[in-house]
Amino acid sequence: MQAIGERLREARMRQGLDISELEASTKIRAKYLRALENDEFGMLPGSTYVKSFLRTYAEQLGLDAQLLVEEYRAQHEPRGEGELQAYVPPARREPAVGGGPPVFGPGTLIAGGVVLLLVVFAVIGLASGGKSHTHKAATAPKHKPHRARPKPRPQPAVAPTTVSLKVVPTESTYVCTDDGAGHTQFEGIINSPKTFSGKRVRLNLGRSSANLVVDGKPYSFTRTASAVGFDFSPGGKNKVLPPGQRPCGG
Structure with a gap:
């Protein structure tokens, strides 16, 4: 077994x-x-x-x-003898005629004292072991659960307040720009790329063979044999200007 x-x-x-x-x-x-x-x-x-x-x-x-x-x-x-037995006092003896109270022998008292001490020591040992372990368990640090940090909210896009216009001529070209309020920014003939910017840019372009770049992006328009005009504003608010509304009297 x-x-x-x-x-x-x-x-x-x-x-x-x-x-x-x-x-x-x-x-x-x-x-x-x-x-x-x-x-x-x-x-x-x-x-x-x-x-x-x-x-x-x-x-x-x-x-x-x-x-x-x-x-x-x-x-x-x-x-039998191998096990400690709890002390049991001997049976009372009937006192002799004219005798006093029963008397216990010294051996009996010693044996009872030894058994009592063993029991007390055993109980103290068990109790101290349990208390020690309980104290260690009570003082163990508690691990706080990890909390994920909230993701930052995306910031709203800031609306542009200015517009950028780049004129890239393929040949000598007349160019006139103003700020939309009639104040001329530039007027002349250009042979190389030139950039204009502001809260609003109006353009009078002598030759439509030139290429236009608005806020870093190519701007498509209908090519003609005559001059063309445009009104550029932030956020892509662009429009074609007919003759008579173009800068520099175009």
């Missing part, structure tokens, strides 16, 4: 549990749990503690606790 301690150890290992984890869940000191797994029942302070600890440990591991306790009683529980 498989030993009690071997069954306890195999059940713990099947579940992947460590002695320290079971010490915390059963409140039984680790050295007593190891003693149970090694069938070293003599390391525990008396058969009463063995049966109590064995029952608790077996239930924690999902084993038949009652069956293991009965096997311990049948195979290991001390009988």
